[in-house]
Amino acid sequence: MPQEDQISPMLPGTGRNESLQRAFDLLELLARKPDGASVATISLESGLPRSTVSRLLVSLFDAGAVARPGADRRWVLGPTIMRLTNAVAPLVALQGRSRQVLEAITEQVGETSMLAVPTGPATARVTDEVQGPKLVGVRYPWAGQTIDSPASGFVRQLLAELPEAEARRHIDKMTFTQHTGTTTVTKEGLLRAVDKIRKQQHSSVIDELEDGLSGVGVPVHQDGQLIAMLAIYLPTVRLTPELYGQALEALRAGAKKLV
Structure with a gap:
């Protein structure tokens, strides 16, 4: 959460x-x-x-x-300051481009979109979001929030970027909360979910953070490194196979525009 x-x-x-x-x-x-x-x-x-x-x-x-x-x-x-500046510069540029990309995703899909950046091996911070136009949708402001729940697609995407043994070490330290009746609350279950993300290169979380809430997300890579994640969140009832495909297409196009 x-x-x-x-x-x-x-x-x-x-x-x-x-x-x-x-x-x-x-x-x-x-x-x-x-x-x-x-x-x-x-x-x-x-x-x-x-x-x-x-x-x-x-x-x-x-x-x-x-x-x-x-x-x-x-x-x-000195050189240490220069290295830190170079590390931060891509994120500053990313933030500057994210609004236009998110607006395009929300316009195309009609759902709330957001950008998150890694803050640790298994934590992320939502830096920007564009709410969808529908009356029923994600209205909780996620921008500025830190995400650390293993039920989040952002956290699972981060774990999928790690070698399997390292991901397992982080999962071993996690606390699982039963948010809904379908929340994954076992280490082996989370490992399977992470492995699926690793193979398909996108995340999907359905009714695990909250009943009736679903999310689809993709990684944003630059020079082989994950620098951010794009996602949409919406009521589960609207996540049809057709919309799922449209969302992935829009999110992946947005990821390319960010790098």
């Missing part, structure tokens, strides 16, 4: 790591200075003593977050 992300304030008396916050402040400062900056400049603009700046920069240097590549020894952002 979708769960609200709980970002609770830290308990009274629990200390923050001020050095970590200062380190991020320095990284933000360097991000505004593509030509680099000296310790003196960083100290002046950050308001921190030069000794503190030097200590933080050394720690960041050890982590590859900053570097001093030029003869003038100015500090700039």
Whole structure:
């Protein structure tokens, strides 16, 4: 089931790591200075003593977050930051294209469509959705929710991307909830469902998260890696074989447009 992300304030008396916050402040400062900056400049603009700046920069240097590549020894952002930026860039671009793709899917199929991105080996976050036009349909806002239930097609699709032995290790740690009379609540049953997804390259979940609710989803791959998942959710009574086929066609076309 979708769960609200709980970002609770830290308990009274629990200390923050001020050095970590200062380190991020320095990284933000360097991000505004593509030509680099000296310790003196960083100290002046950050308001921190030069000794503190030097200590933080050394720690960041050890982590590859900053570097001093030029003869003038100015500090700039390092390779670790560049790798993280490159990892995030495709997701930012994906988010920018998702709305148009989802609108096209919903227009073609007439049902609620959504995009989810992996947040872990078996968890996903719904980043965008377009609700269907029908009065009876999925009205619960899933956008912004984290999905971790093994009854979800998103979670099963993620497990299907893993080698079988690794998927089994994650399934062994899962908690199963009997949402409906047809919810898969055994490890072997979930393994069979995941293996079916692995073979057919799409997921379908019928009356497992909620009675009368069904979903069909497909993976979005880029350079052989799963970067997102597209799905539709709708009342089970409307999931005819004809609509099932139309949904897969629309979702797979949308997946191609996203990469």
